[in-house]
Amino acid sequence: MKILTGNDLKTGAVTWWDGVQWSLHVEDAVDVGDHADTILARESAARRVNAAYAVDATKEPEGVRPAHIKERIRALGPTVRMDLTLKPADPEAGTWVI
Amino acid sequence: MAEPQFRFRDDEPVGDPAVTVDSFGEQSNAAAVRIEPGDDARDLLPHLDRIRLVEVNFPVFGDGRGYSAARLLREAGYAGELRAVGDVLVDQIAFMRRCGFDAFAPDVPLNPADAEAAFARFDHVYQPTTDGRAPIWALRHG
Amino acid sequence: MYKYDTYDQAMVDARVEEFRDQVKRRLEGHITEDQFKPLRLMNGLYLQLHAYMLRVAVPYGTLSSAQMRMLGYIADKYDRGYGHFTTRQNIQYNWIKLEDAPDILADLASVEMHAIQTSGNCIRNTTSDQYAGAAADEVIDPRPYAELIRQWSTFHPEFSFLPRKFKMAVIASDTDRAAMRLHDIGIQLVKNDAGEVGAAFYVGGGMGRTPMVAPCINPFVPIDQMITYSEACLRVYNRYGRRDNKYKARIKILVHELGKDEYTRQVEAEFAHLLTQGIEPPLAELHRIQAQFADPAFEAGASDDLDRSDPDFALWVDTNCVVHKQPGYIAVTISLKPVGGIPGDASADQIRLMADLARDHSFDELRVTHAQNIVLPHVKKADLYGLWQQLDAAGLGTANLDRIGDIIACPGLDYCSLANARSIPVAQKISERLSDRSEAIGELKLKISGCINACGHHHAGHIGILGVDRKGVENYQLLLGGCEGADTSLGQITGPGFDEDGIVDAVEKATEVYLSTRQDGERFLDTYRRIGMAPFKEALYG
Ligand code: SF4
DSSP, rough: EEEEEOOTTTOOEEEEEEEESSOOOOGGOOTTTTOOOHHHHHHHHTTEEEEEEEEEEEEEEEEESSSSSSHHHHHHHTTOGGSSOOOOOOTGGGGGGG | OOSSEEEEOOSSOOOOOEEHHHHHHHHHTTTTEOOOSSOOOOGGGGGGGGGEEEEEEESTTTTHHHHHHHHHHTTOOOSSEEEEEEEEETTHHHHHHHHOOOOOEESOOOHHHHHHHHHOOOBSSSSTTTOOBBHHHHHHTT | OOOOOOHHHHHHHHHHHHHHHHHHHHHTSSOHHHHHHHHTTTTEEESSSSEEEEEOOOOGGGGOOOOHHHHHHHHHHHSSSSEEOOOTEEEEEEEEEEEHHHHHHHHHTTTTTOOSSSSSSBBBOEEETTTTTTTTOOOOHHHHHHHHHHHTTTTTTSSSSSSSOOOOOEOOSSSSSGGGGGSSSSEEEOOOOTTEEEEHHHEBBOTTTBBBBOEEEEHHHHHGGHHHHHHHHHHHHHHSSOSSSSGGSSSSHHHHHHHHHHHHHHHHHHHHHGGGGTSSOOHHHHHHHHHHTTTOOOTOOOOOOOOOOOOHHHHHHHHHEBBBSSSTTTEEEEEEEOOTTTTTTTHHHHHOOOHHHHHHHHHTTTEEEEEEEEEEEEGGGGGHHHHHHHHTTTTOOOTTTTTTTOEEEGGGGOOTTSSSSSSHHHHHHHHHHHGHHHHHOOOEEEEEEETOOOTOOGGGSSEEEEEEOOOOOOEEEEEEEOOOOOTTTEEEEOOBBBOOOHHHHHHHHHHHHHHHHOTTTTTTTHHHHHHHHHHHHHHHOE
């Protein structure tokens, strides 16, 4: 599947396109098929997202998994500061990115 | 010919079409020339007495060769119009002015209020150029 | 330390307002991201892997305690309670909001700081020797010259859109502690036989994809022509540096392609012309700046005695402190490399503690080093034990300067959007694995970059590690034999890369080769230079 990620213009937070709006959680990401360019152009022009782009991903039992480690780290947070990630209470969360 | 949106000169603008640096040497009656980023502004130095307009083209704003071209001409005593044309953005015009440009013809016209603010942003400057502004070190040491 | 006058202050204040206006235009949709990006970059604001990242300039690495305290305040108020000190002697914050950025710059301006030209294709923040003004071996304090360059390069109208970024370093000792020859321009201040100060210019060094050691193009530029000469070097570069290929756009490629002699000839011709233009600040300006870098009020006759009865303290003194030019004083390096920690990171509390210690024990001064540590340059030996106890209690007392645990690591894929692989976890694992052998191994500079951009200076590490992307999986190349300083050399790749655990094993094996073959007094680098790559390859791949 193709999913979209970008950053919130004001806060810089990493976001994912959930079909309606931009979510902080990669689990919410939806397959945009071949509509990536249309959505990116519309959402960027409306300043609802910044520096957004499309990436490949797969749907796994535990949720959406971006194909490349870079976006998996984007989705989670820095693996060396688990306290600052989206899953601070899960000691195993770091293994998901690898 | 690109019409300047901003011009800091009182003389009549030159109406002649600007010719390339290459052809300028042969056209002994040309008074306007256009410098592209790869041209050597020093090729014009023997002809400065008959040039009244130099257009310096910025095809993309990130290509800064035109700044050096402008300063070289001013340092050699060129006193005619020096016009920045092309991808000229509001956040660059103050630097250009310092390098000797006195006319601006951006591809996309600038918001006049933004441009005015940009020209006036910094009261003082650290470096001397030929724009005549005294650098801060000169002010410090009177 | 340099104090802003009203001109300097007005300059940074105007810049804050300019950026406030630019941010407003962006947030209101009057300019696009394409137009805004170069503007925010000129103010040190990047969009990184997780958020905006702000890089704050620390000119020539020198900070007052008030400035350091402000860095801690910003970490708490606008970020997540920490900052990252970089190999460029700067500090970066990783979690900045665009809407806060103008306020942060205003707070910085209130303590005479800024983020000007910490990014973009312009002249970047000038770096220097972290022991400047304290070193026993310096010809003269290099910082006034670096300050002169700071002012000259700030908003330079001709050199704000260079082919590529441009980094300068100024040192004044034969021992090069600033990797001077790996800069676009490295300046070494020297004295001639008549005792006059001049600047030796080294041009065209750099790391990145094509590492090069800068050649000396002029061994003695009179000091009252240093700015003019720099301008000539830059003008030739701005006019003729390559703009067709980002990877060939640094000045090192121009110098290399033209040849040192032809580049020098062009610079000298431009220099002769620029000398007629009156662009050099008068010596009175240099003297004005120098007066502000006068020695602090050292206590005459301070004792050189140290009570070394606490062995942990004695080890730390021997490892982390260096000789001071003033009897009774010592220069202290605070390691930001606790065993298993994140190299260069400091919490807001640690930053504030270091600020307080500088105020109380180092004449209000601190330095950031390119090895991502902090220096208190002027500590009275009589104060040293108490100082160390406070550092140690705050996790800042690690005795490992230039040891295997003192690893330089760029942010890598944990933070950096350009990265191919993570750097920090590798540094942490090596530190954990080998720190107990730190004393046996002795001096060993290990440097890790998460991609070819080489922010972690891997080419210059006795052991270097480069993260690469192998079909979407992190992979690490090992380099041996790099070194910065007077005998600068570039590391050579050992062979095929390793995975994350494999690279830790590989580093361990390399240290074992060294330990088993070293001769008396040899450091890792010396042994490598004597025996060459073959025995290491044998151990790694044999
Ligand atoms: S070396 Fe590469 S990964 Fe590391 S900080 Fe620089 S650009 Fe990022």
